[in-house]
Amino acid sequence: MMHETTDKKWFDELVLELRLRQVHGSAIGDTVASARELLGDTGQRAEEAFGPARVYAAALELPSAPQNEWVRRALWPSLLGLLAFLLFNQAVVSWVRSEQMLVSPAQLALVATPVVRNAVFPARPSEMSFSELGGQISVLVTARPYAVCEVVFASSPDDTASRAGHHLERQAITLGPQAGSF
Amino acid sequence: MDVSTSGPETAGGAHWPSDWLRATLGFLALRALSAGPSYGYAIISELERSGFGTIKGGTLYPLLTRYETAGLVTTEWRAGDGGPGRKYFALTDRGRAELSRLSADWLRFTDLSTHYLDPEGHTKESST
Numbered sequence: 001m002m003h004e005t006t007d008k009k010w011f012d013e014l015v016l017e018l019r020l021r022q023v024h025g026s027a028i029g030d031t032v033a034s035a036r037e038l039l040g041d042t043g044q045r046a047e048e049a050f051g052p053a054r055v056y057a058a059a060l061e062l063p064s065a066p067q068n069e070w071v072r073r074a075l076w077p078s079l080l081g082l083l084a085f086l087l088f089n090q091a092v093v094s095w096v097r098s099e100q101m102l103v104s105p106a107q108l109a110l111v112a113t114p115v116v117r118n119a120v121f122p123a124r125p126s127e128m129s130f131s132e133l134g135g136q137i138s139v140l141v142t143a144r145p146y147a148v149c150e151v152v153f154a155s156s157p158d159d160t161a162s163r164a165g166h167h168l169e170r171q172a173i174t175l176g177p178q179a180g181s182f
Numbered sequence: 183m184d185v186s187t188s189g190p191e192t193a194g195g196a197h198w199p200s201d202w203l204r205a206t207l208g209f210l211a212l213r214a215l216s217a218g219p220s221y222g223y224a225i226i227s228e229l230e231r232s233g234f235g236t237i238k239g240g241t242l243y244p245l246l247t248r249y250e251t252a253g254l255v256t257t258e259w260r261a262g263d264g265g266p267g268r269k270y271f272a273l274t275d276r277g278r279a280e281l282s283r284l285s286a287d288w289l290r291f292t293d294l295s296t297h298y299l300d301p302e303g304h305t306k307e308s309s310t
Contacts, residue, residue: 031243033259034222034269038239041223050240059244063251 007039010046013053021057022064031060080114087111197235209284210234211245212277215255219272246271254280 011032018028039046050056094101103111214225226237249255254277259267273281 030257030269033267034243035239037268038222038226038243042226042239044239049238050243051238056240056244059240060247061244061251062247 007046010053014057017054017057023062024065027062209281212281215271215273219270221268221270
């Protein structure tokens with residue numbers, strides 16, 4: 001019984017120490033399970049087999065999960081998607097109205113941001129997460145329904161050009177979230 | 183010949199200088215995996231049977247974890263017979279290459295040391 005409680009304390013200390021080192025949850029679970037496995041095999045006490053919990057946690061040298069990982073994985077692709085959406089919207093409106101698309105210097109700078117970002121921090125293929133790829137693919141997917149409705153509105157004889165443009169804008173907004181879920 | 187028999191012979195009771203084990207445990211553990219995937223206690227038992235003394239889990243696991251990060255071994259959890267699962271370590275091709283490289287280096291080093299420690303060889307060299 002004493003055995004159990006001292007081991008429990010040791011494991012609590014181990015988990016706490018690994019948490020403080022910001023080790024990924026699955027790696028902590030793996031460490032705890034493999035330590036329990038060996039103790040079960042040898043019948044030793046935790047401290048006896050592995051030494052002090054803090055020293056053992058340090059000796060494992062497990063990689064700590066980067067804190068701002070979510071920015072790269074979630075925020076960046078969605079911003080990229082938003083940027084593409086705005087750009088596409090503007091382009092479609094001026095295309096339907098047969099106008100030239102005017103781009104202000106500020107807009108150009110905004111559009112150039114991803115290009116500059118990729119040039120400055122080139123992502124290695126292994127680092128390029130699937131979600132980031134997915135974000136870029138979803139931009140292409142959202143583009144398709146718009147292309148379809150352009151054709152429909154452009155070929156409907158009843159609507160005037162300005163009305164078609166107005167409709168299209170509304171249609172684009174309602175289609176947006178649906179298309180994104182592809 | 184003298185050198186090898188002067189060490190402790192009883193398996194399990196062996197007590198080598200800890201520095202020696204620290205230097206060699208890496209490739210000894212890789213060697214223990216060269217026959218096929220194995221788990222913590224089996225590796226410790228194998229090394230104990232071979233006369234290296236009892237290696238502690240607190241020494242073995244950090245070593246294997248570092249090797250996993252370096253890509254020398256891979257790990258896999260396998261379900262045990264009724265009991266809890268076991269974490270199996272297996273050599274990768276890189277691990278195998280590293281083992282043969284370190285073994286060759288170690289052989290050269292021990293040859294050199296044995297030759298140097300041999301009383302006859304040494305006196306002959308120093309007299310000339």
